[in-house]
Amino acid sequence: MTAQDNPISESQMAEAFRQRDRSWDGRFVVAVRTTHIYCRPSCPARRPKPENTRFYSSAEAARQAGYRPCKRCRPDDFARDRKAVMDVISWLRDAETAMPLDQLAERTGYSPSHLQKIFKTSIGLSPAAYARALRVERARAELRNGKSVSDAIYAAGFESPSRFYENMDGRLGMTPSIWRKGGEGMTIRWVEAPTTLGPVLIAASEKGVCRVAFNTPPEDLTRLFPKATIVEGDADFADLFQRVVAAVENPGRSHDIPLDVQGTVFQERIWAELCKIPPGETRSYGQLAAASDKPGASRAAGSANGANRIAVLIPCHRVIRADGSIGGYAFGEEIKRELLRRENSAQDDG
Ligand SMILES: [Zn+2]
Numbered sequence: 001m002t003a004q005d006n007p008i009s010e011s012q013m014a015e016a017f018r019q020r021d022r023s024w025d026g027r028f029v030v031a032v033r034t035t036h037i038y039c040r041p042s043c044p045a046r047r048p049k050p051e052n053t054r055f056y057s058s059a060e061a062a063r064q065a066g067y068r069p070c071k072r073c074r075p076d077d078f079a080r081d082r083k084a085v086m087d088v089i090s091w092l093r094d095a096e097t098a099m100p101l102d103q104l105a106e107r108t109g110y111s112p113s114h115l116q117k118i119f120k121t122s123i124g125l126s127p128a129a130y131a132r133a134l135r136v137e138r139a140r141a142e143l144r145n146g147k148s149v150s151d152a153i154y155a156a157g158f159e160s161p162s163r164f165y166e167n168m169d170g171r172l173g174m175t176p177s178i179w180r181k182g183g184e185g186m187t188i189r190w191v192e193a194p195t196t197l198g199p200v201l202i203a204a205s206e207k208g209v210c211r212v213a214f215n216t217p218p219e220d221l222t223r224l225f226p227k228a229t230i231v232e233g234d235a236d237f238a239d240l241f242q243r244v245v246a247a248v249e250n251p252g253r254s255h256d257i258p259l260d261v262q263g264t265v266f267q268e269r270i271w272a273e274l275c276k277i278p279p280g281e282t283r284s285y286g287q288l289a290a291a292s293d294k295p296g297a298s299r300a301a302g303s304a305n306g307a308n309r310i311a312v313l314i315p316c317h318r319v320i321r322a323d324g325s326i327g328g329y330a331f332g333e334e335i336k337r338e339l340l341r342r343e344n345s346a347q348d349d350g
Helices: 011-020 058-063 075-092 100-110 110-122 126-144 150-154 161-168 176-183 217-226 234-249 267-275 283-289 298-306 333-349
Strands: 029-032 037-039 053-058 188-195 201-204 209-214 229-232
Touching: 011 053, 029 058, 037 058, 037 110, 053 176, 053 298, 058 075, 075 100, 075 110, 100 110, 100 126, 126 201, 126 267, 188 209, 201 217, 201 234, 209 217, 209 234, 267 283, 267 298
Parallel strands: 188 229
Antiparallel strands: 029 037, 029 053, 188 201, 201 209
């Protein structure tokens, strides 16, 4: 279940606004009675007194109540930007051949440079890099299905074999470190927290939680993000870390913790599917592959599942073998069993 399926509580909205949590942008707006403006939750402006704020589920509702959009965070643009980004993703997914930025921009009604900027901000890649990743992924899928290399190249929408090899160069693994050059320019804060399942390493970037791992030393972060600045978490992160610990202790509850995932397009797709498995339920690797439109790719789904860096919050523990046996888990079967047991008993209680 995703958070979108649930009505958002007043206290969740207040908390998201207090934390300037970007992952809530577009899901509600905050109106300020004293200034008559409304903002997105992440607005950088100084926080008004809580008694002067009112929450609306949409910008439109706030406008109808007589508020004006904030000039600083421009809450109206956000919904429009998000739609443009989602549209571009679906056009790129459906496109048989490459689509130039100009053409994409024209269809969204934005300038090419603005589209490039908003797409990169929300997806982490430019539209062209995203399209390349999709094509590489398709070509690899075709190759797995036994097509010849050049057939696969043309079927995947590359103009010529040389373009294909340019894109494949060094990218066969398409490891996350390529996307962000090993976390260059990122600051990652971490904490080692005790839980009833053992010590948990929790790490977060400015965007969200990027690592949750049982019985893992902090040096692991240097391996995953070799170029990032890695520092111990301070009081600013205490609240986020607390929420992660609560989620680990109660894996059956849905959470709305912002995540900073870094994976290939296919991996991220599998991780998104994992997040849709309701607590207390399990899926097989084959079901996971089928849900991501890649039936038959259960081994690839299994390895994407195994590449998940964010234990519990991305519930890879909900994937078991088709015969019902528990299957593997990066942190040991015992922890996997216990997480599933807690989810089942939470379902029985509620
Ligand atoms: Zn604002």
